[in-house]
Amino acid sequence: MARVQQPTSTAKSKSKPTRRLKSKPRSLRSGRPPLLFPSPTSNIDISRRTTKDTLKATTTKAKSSARPTLSSKHTRTLINTHHLLQKRLATARAQGDTLQIQALEAQLAAQGGLKAYQLASRTGQSRDRGGDSSRQLVRWLEAEVSARREAIRARGQRVHRPDNANADPNAHAVALLRILEVGALSTDNALNILEVTAVRRIDLRSSGPGIEEVDFMDLDLPATCSSADDHAADAGDAGYDVLSLSLVLNYVPDAKARGEMLKRTTLFFRRSRNHSSPPTSLPLAPHDEHDEHDEHDEHDEQITEIRLLPCLFLVLPAPCLENSRYLTSEQLAAMLSSLGYCLVRAKTTRKLHYSLWRYDGSAARDEWVRKGGQTVFKKKEINPGGGRNNFCIVLDGDDGS
Numbered sequence: 519m520a521r522v523q524q525p526t527s528t529a530k531s532k533s534k535p536t537r538r539l540k541s542k543p544r545s546l547r548s549g550r551p552p553l554l555f556p557s558p559t560s561n562i563d564i565s566r567r568t569t570k571d572t573l574k575a576t577t578t579k580a581k582s583s584a585r586p587t588l589s590s591k592h593t594r595t596l597i598n599t600h601h602l603l604q605k606r607l608a609t610a611r612a613q614g615d616t617l618q619i620q621a622l623e624a625q626l627a628a629q630g631g632l633k634a635y636q637l638a639s640r641t642g643q644s645r646d647r648g649g650d651s652s653r654q655l656v657r658w659l660e661a662e663v664s665a666r667r668e669a670i671r672a673r674g675q676r677v678h679r680p681d682n683a684n685a686d687p688n689a690h691a692v693a694l695l696r697i698l699e700v701g702a703l704s705t706d707n708a709l710n711i712l713e714v715t716a717v718r719r720i721d722l723r724s725s726g727p728g729i730e731e732v733d734f735m736d737l738d739l740p741a742t743c744s745s746a747d748d749h750a751a752d753a754g755d756a757g758y759d760v761l762s763l764s765l766v767l768n769y770v771p772d773a774k775a776r777g778e779m780l781k782r783t784t785l786f787f788r789r790s791r792n793h794s795s796p797p798t799s800l801p802l803a804p805h806d807e808h809d810e811h812d813e814h815d816e817h818d819e820q821i822t823e824i825r826l827l828p829c830l831f832l833v834l835p836a837p838c839l840e841n842s843r844y845l846t847s848e849q850l851a852a853m854l855s856s857l858g859y860c861l862v863r864a865k866t867t868r869k870l871h872y873s874l875w876r877y878d879g880s881a882a883r884d885e886w887v888r889k890g891g892q893t894v895f896k897k898k899e900i901n902p903g904g905g906r907n908n909f910c911i912v913l914d915g916d917d918g919s
């Protein structure tokens with residue numbers, strides 16, 4: 519049922535670069551900053567524990583490991599424990615359980631809080647994933663980048679021709695690719711492309727200059743919305759061409775809040791493209807490339823013309839879609855289609871699922887509904903069985919307009 523963009527024409531395959539051999543995980547004994555910080559400890563007991571829950575053990579472990587380096591296992595443990603505590607905290611908050619809230623907040627603080635989690639995630643980026651996911655996004659946006667570079671070059675030539683007396687010195691201005699990176703851990707990633715991109719970075723906790731400390735759910739919309747039909751239409755030039763949500767949705771501890779976050783993404787896109795931006799005819803790789811080995815391995819790509827902008831870049835841990843009781847890629851595609859998105863690229867690696875969704879606005883939503891597409895997605899077991907996880911996204915069907 520997922521609305522997937524169909525290819526329109528096929529061009530030549532790219533030559534395959536030399537495949538990088540996956541090296542053994544490197545020792546982290548040297549050259550890395552400390553990941554954990556002195557933090558208050560808690561004596562408050564946490565009552566709700568399950569047998570599989572090693573919360574106490576892992577938190578104690580995290581506390582005692584306040585030393586300059588962490589092993590890969592430690593990093594994973596810290597990240598997993600942080601997610602678990604956040605999830606429980608969300609439940610406690612929903613229940614108004616003050617004691618439990620205090621206990622869980624103390625546990626999170628003892629673990630080093632969001633700061634330790636972010637550092638652990640950053641370590642994970644470089645070590646486990648062969649680099650940060652922004653490189654995949656840029657690879658998918660390659661044609662947009664090239665088109666802008668070409669436009670800059672062409673306009674520059676026009677302006678600088680010696681015989682061109684009436685040349686407008688501002689005529690070389692080519693529209694930047696405006697990117698909003700939500701959940702940014704660093705300002706130094708592949709999204710920075712001189713003269714081509716303008717990147718705004720936000721996070722719940724800023725880890726440095728250039729990253730605004732703001733919750734995406736509270737972020738001001740690009741422009742005041744006056745139309746009840748389609749907020750994004752009013753965003754105009756102030757909106758973004760690309761929104762990146764890389765490993766952010768799975769950070770959100772509550773299924774309904776995840777749905778709210780997805781819904782909110784649609785309000786931030788730039789719609790008006792009648793400025794000096796280059797054409798957007800872009801290559802499309804075969805859907806759902808599957809790579810068992812390398813997170814960022816190159817593929818032979820069948821190049822197909824397709825429009826990509828404006829788009830949402832979504833990265834989730836692969837098990838969220840491959841081993842959840844409540845979610846599959848098809849279900850995710852149906853949810854995003856119901857919001858006006860269309861899947862244009864996808865890639866699954868051993869650890870991560872990357873996808874790119876073009877936003878087609880309220881007309882696409884209406885079309886989805888007209889064809890009988892589902893718009894309400896409740897928590898429903900679709901993949902029963904043992905050994906599965908409970909990752910879930912809930913959409914209530916109210917498009918917020």
Ligand SMILES: C[S@@+](CC[C@H](N)C(=O)[O-])C[C@H]1O[C@@H](n2cnc3c(N)ncnc32)[C@H](O)[C@@H]1O
Pocket residue numbers: 632636639643650651700701702703720721722723732733734735763764765766769770833
């Ligand atoms: C695992 S890190 C991911 C970082 C990076 N994008 C990556 O791909 O590795 C998740 C980050 O998302 C941030 N985050 C989660 N919810 C957010 C929200 N509502 N607004 C802004 N940032 C958020 C967290 O603070 C955290 O730093």
